[in-house]
Amino acid sequence: MADSVVPKVALATLAEQHLRALCDTVQYILSTQRAEYVLAQVAEGIQTKETARYKLHGLDPQIKNRIEPGLAALNLVRSWMSEFRLETLEIDANILQAYRNSSPGTKAFKLRLIETTAVVVHSLAALLFEHTNDPPYKYPSPTRKVVIVDGLAEVSDELIPTPFPTFLYHRDYFDHDLYPMGVVDVVAYWTETQLFGGVVVFDHGKSDAEFLDVSLHPDCSFKVFKLSDAQIDQFIGLSMHGSLQSHPRFQLSQSAMLSGSYQSSPCNRTYTALGEIGEPANYPLAGIQWGD
Numbered sequence: 663m664a665d666s667v668v669p670k671v672a673l674a675t676l677a678e679q680h681l682r683a684l685c686d687t688v689q690y691i692l693s694t695q696r697a698e699y700v701l702a703q704v705a706e707g708i709q710t711k712e713t714a715r716y717k718l719h720g721l722d723p724q725i726k727n728r729i730e731p732g733l734a735a736l737n738l739v740r741s742w743m744s745e746f747r748l749e750t751l752e753i754d755a756n757i758l759q760a761y762r763n764s765s766p767g768t769k770a771f772k773l774r775l776i777e778t779t780a781v782v783v784h785s786l787a788a789l790l791f792e793h794t795n796d797p798p799y800k801y802p803s804p805t806r807k808v809v810i811v812d813g814l815a816e817v818s819d820e821l822i823p824t825p826f827p828t829f830l831y832h833r834d835y836f837d838h839d840l841y842p843m844g845v846v847d848v849v850a851y852w853t854e855t856q857l858f859g860g861v862v863v864f865d866h867g868k869s870d871a872e873f874l875d876v877s878l879h880p881d882c883s884f885k886v887f888k889l890s891d892a893q894i895d896q897f898i899g900l901s902m903h904g905s906l907q908s909h910p911r912f913q914l915s916q917s918a919m920l921s922g923s924y925q926s927s928p929c930n931r932t933y934t935a936l937g938e939i940g941e942p943a944n945y946p947l948a949g950i951q952w953g954d
Contacts, residue, residue: 668842670752673782676762683766683898685748687779690900691857692743692786700856701739702731704787704849707795708829713856716881722803725829742790751789753781772898773864776876780854780862787853788846791830799828799845828852832861832881855881 673681691697703709709717710728761778764771807820827838827845830852841847854861860878863886876894877886889897 669755671755671758672750672752673758674749676758679766680762681749683775684761684778684782687775687897687900688748688782688786691779691783697857698736698739698743699731700853701743701787701790702735704791704830704853705735705738705794706731707791707800707849714829722829724800724803738794739790746786748782751782751785753778753785757781769894770873772894773873773876776862776894776897777864780858783857784847784850784854787850788843791849792843792846797845801828802826832879834879834881835861860887 673684676684692701699710700713703713708728709725710730711725712729714722714725757778761771761774764774802824804823807818807822808815809818809820810816826836828836828849830849832848832851832855835851836848838844838848843850851861858878860880863877863879865874865877866872875888877888879886
């Protein structure tokens with residue numbers, strides 16, 4: 663676990679316009695049935711078959727019969743979301759200040775709103791997991807080692823421990839020693855992936871001082887997908903007239919897949935040295951699920 667201490671400030675310190683845009687966006691996302699089901703899995707510390715279907719542990723005996731979260735977890739999440747005062751949540755002071763400094767209507771404001779929304783959702787998931795789960799956390803069962811005998815593959819009796827500290831992980835964001843909250847952050851990145859379609863990351867340019875674009879890093883190896891201006895505007899629209907009828911499911915466009923080598927830093931949501939737009943990938947993507 664990283665030892666860094668990040669100063670935090672409550673959302674309530676924002677000016678009214680910034681606070682309302684942020685709270686309306688977050689509350690819209692959390693009002694969906696998908697968010698309710700995802701957060702219930704966070705509270706239980708274990709996935710359902712649906713969210714684990716592309717994972718190596720998708721057939722794990724612990725989840726093979728889990729069609730949906732338990733009723734107790736769903737009721738806990740419903741009660742928690744109805745009672746929690748979002749403006750009291752404290753997040754990274756630097757991120758909140760950058761959002762505060764942006765002018766409504768500008769691209770900078772839109773990008774900062776997306777960034778701050780992602781951090782808020784991450785923080786809420788972390789808070790929920792931290793208060794509903796105790797170490798040792800639930801994690802995938804060991805698997806049996808496959809060996810070659812006389813040229814044929816056979817399953818041996820040797821057990822291989824899982825490298826994952828929890829069921830709730832993104833395959834590129836599970837190294838809990840990197841994160842301030844350890845496994846709690848791993849779970850929060852998984853939550854982002856389920857609600858946004860991927861971990862939210864940004865292109866800060868070669869100088870690392872710019873703020874150029876926003877992308878999503880889905881749980882499918884090393885690819886990131888840049889959001890178009892239209893998609894960014896659709897996201898911003900959630901804070902102005904969010905309704906399930908007005909906003910269809912927001913799917914990632916495979917034509918926006920960025921290829922080539924790049925370096926991603928999970929701790930500060932940046933990626934650099936991106937290549938050109940790549941060819942569509944033959945991989946099932948969840949997309950951003952705003953509706954139910």
